[in-house]
Amino acid sequence: MEHVKRYHSLSLMVNNKELLVEGPITGSYLASLRFDEGLKAFRIPEQQHEALIEIADLPEGRIIIAREGDLVLGYVTFLHPDPLERWSQAQLPDLLELGAIEISHKVRAGGVGKKLLEVAFLDDAMEDYVIITTEYYWHWDLKGTGLDVWQYRKVMEKVMGSAGLSWMATDDPEICSHPANCLMTKIGKRVPPETVVAFDAMRFQNRFLY
Secondary structure (H helix, E strand, O other), X not given: OOOOOOOEEEEEEEOOEEEEEEEOOOHHHHHOOEEOOOOOOOOOHHHHHHHHHHHHOOOXXXXXXXXXXXXXXXXXXXXXXXXXXXHHOOOOOOEEEEEEEEEOHHHOOOOHHHHHHHHHOOOHHHHHOEEEEEEOHHHOXXXXXXXXXXXXXXXXXXXXXXXXXXXXXXXXXXHHOOOOOEEEEEEOOOXXXXXXXXXXXXXXXXXXXX
């Protein structure tokens, strides 16, 4: 499968900061930018910066960023699911996982998350993919936002829903381990039926329980 990537950008004002939201970007371009110290939800900022550079250069990898000048203040990633996850079992070339979305506290509550996803889905090539995101409460910044798990879940559903992702049932053990966890999915208009069938087979692997 050819992974077509078409660059798009939009701007917005948040907390008197003019942000450019753009992507997909290349690894070399991302390497030329600075990474905000507040982007530390998954690992220390320097290491996360390096990880995103690697993702950007994957054939299927997509990085959308929000930046002020040369300072990255937010990002969202798309790539094939981790080989250790259930969602990689069928090895579907047209299945992408929204792996991470993170926004610096400096520009939170300004609609940056929705804008990142809006730019990501401006590329018509996204209609060729099943897009999933697995939301686990232990990844959420409950302390930094002051929200409880259900309030945060509602925020995540609203942000993801703005791009057309919706809740889907699954018997995946990690997702089922806590009621706040969830799988959200968007199936592109050009995704072939055989991909949908294979995806559904991954969603439910213990049907005898139902």
